[in-house]
Amino acid sequence: xxxxxxxxxxxxxxxxxxxxxxxxxxxxxxxxxxxxxxxxxxxxxxxxxxxxxxxxxxxxxxxxxxxxxxxxxxxxxxxxxxxxxxxxxxxxxxxxxxxxxxxxxxxxxxxxxxxxxxxxxxxxxxxxxxxxxxxxxxxxxxxxxxxxxxxxxxxxxxxxxxxxxxxxxxxxxxxxxxxxxxxxxxxxxxxxxxxxxxxxxxxxxxxxxxxxxxxxxxxxxxxxxxxxxxxxxxxxxxxxxxxxxxxxxxxxxxxxxxxxxxxxxxxxxxxxxxxxxxxxxxxxxxxxxxxxxxxxxxxxxxxxxxxxxxxxxxxxxxxxxxxxxxxxxxxxxxxxxxxxxxxxxxxxxxxxxxxxxxxxxxxxxxxxxxxxxxxxxxxxxxxx
Numbered sequence: 001x002x003x004x005x006x007x008x009x010x011x012x013x014x015x016x017x018x019x020x021x022x023x024x025x026x027x028x029x030x031x032x033x034x035x036x037x038x039x040x041x042x043x044x045x046x047x048x049x050x051x052x053x054x055x056x057x058x059x060x061x062x063x064x065x066x067x068x069x070x071x072x073x074x075x076x077x078x079x080x081x082x083x084x085x086x087x088x089x090x091x092x093x094x095x096x097x098x099x100x101x102x103x104x105x106x107x108x109x110x111x112x113x114x115x116x117x118x119x120x121x122x123x124x125x126x127x128x129x130x131x132x133x134x135x136x137x138x139x140x141x142x143x144x145x146x147x148x149x150x151x152x153x154x155x156x157x158x159x160x161x162x163x164x165x166x167x168x169x170x171x172x173x174x175x176x177x178x179x180x181x182x183x184x185x186x187x188x189x190x191x192x193x194x195x196x197x198x199x200x201x202x203x204x205x206x207x208x209x210x211x212x213x214x215x216x217x218x219x220x221x222x223x224x225x226x227x228x229x230x231x232x233x234x235x236x237x238x239x240x241x242x243x244x245x246x247x248x249x250x251x252x253x254x255x256x257x258x259x260x261x262x263x264x265x266x267x268x269x270x271x272x273x274x275x276x277x278x279x280x281x282x283x284x285x286x287x288x289x290x291x292x293x294x295x296x297x298x299x300x301x302x303x304x305x306x307x308x309x310x311x312x313x314x315x316x317x318x319x320x321x322x323x324x325x326x327x328x329x330x331x332x333x334x335x336x337x338x339x340x341x342x343x344x345x346x347x348x349x350x351x352x353x354x355x356x357x358x359x360x361x362x363x364x365x366x367x368x369x370x371x372x373x374x375x376x377x378x379x380x381x382x383x384x
Contacts, residue, residue, distance in 0.1 A: 068376055
């Protein structure tokens with residue numbers, strides 16, 4: 001959340017200092033949710049068996065609303081079933097679980113990349129008990145098996161897993177993205193999808209406006225926005241208790257929460273200053289994009305969605321390798337009523353046939369570095 005924007009609500013920095021009193025230095029120094037960030041530090045460092053090593057990286061994959069919907073049924077030190085936690089779906093904004101499946105595809109691709117680092121080939125069998133259609137169910141997403149293979153080449157994208165972030169800050173509009181950089185990003189997507197990107201011109205301006213409008217309409221749609229508000233974790237204690245969802249951390253935001261300025265109730269109230277600041281931030285996000293990348297598939301089956309997720313993960317790692325920031329801007333792709341006009345517009349803009357489906361859209365740009373998103377520990381995502 002943007003500090004400058006919320007100073008408008010608080011009135012002045014004096015409010016924050018007064019709230020902290022003499023102990024403000026200690027308060028600021030202790031607001032980082034270290035426990036919720038440990039999975040980033042522990043990846044690959046403490047597991048004797050190869051499958052836990054690979055899984056410790058996979059749980060760091062990007063996923064919608066940071067819901068971390070994966071559950072791993074561990075069968076041995078080299079075999080597992082990947083399941084979806086049915087309590088982590090997003091029925092308001094993702095009514096057909098498409099985005100959740102894309103997130104699971106991201107998980108699978110990180111797992112595969114990490115396996116190569118340890119000299120294993122990851123054999124992934126998708127939907128071994130059948131492919132779910134309208135909604136996900138209890139059937140497994142994939143059967144995973146690691147096979148030791150001295151001929152397996154290490155994937156160079158592995159080096160960027162721990163540095164990848166979803167960066168929602170404003171991007172530097174004074175720095176353009178070179179066409180060669182966009183071409184490298186496009187190549188990372190692989191051959192199972194259709195990928196496109198833009199870094200200047202009328203199409204960039206159109207996508208800025210479209211993503212801004214879609215973001216605003218999501219916030220202005222009460223059921224959709226309430227789903228996000230309910231998943232907000234404000235302050236260190238909430239983040240460490242539930243290290244999923246939308247995290248609002250740091251001393252500044254936590255102090256605003258203690259002052260009852262930044263609360264879930266205020267964020268959800270269209271008449272509040274917090275709500276209006278949220279709308280302003282939407283404009284800042286969309287209109288500072290200096291590039292966009294999108295991933296399409298021919299069809300919209302669960303297999304297509306998994307492929308899109310795996311490609312998105314490779315694109316995200318390539319973006320990281322180029323020193324760029326990235327944020328999904330997929331509101332216009334969502335299948336609920338308020339998004340229908342944006343859905344039609346973006347498909348008219350970014351597809352060439354009626355069979356083609358835009359699965360992911362993300363903004364690109366240069367931005368200041370941010371800390372990683374909180375994660376549940378691997379042990380909480382495994383059942384044996």
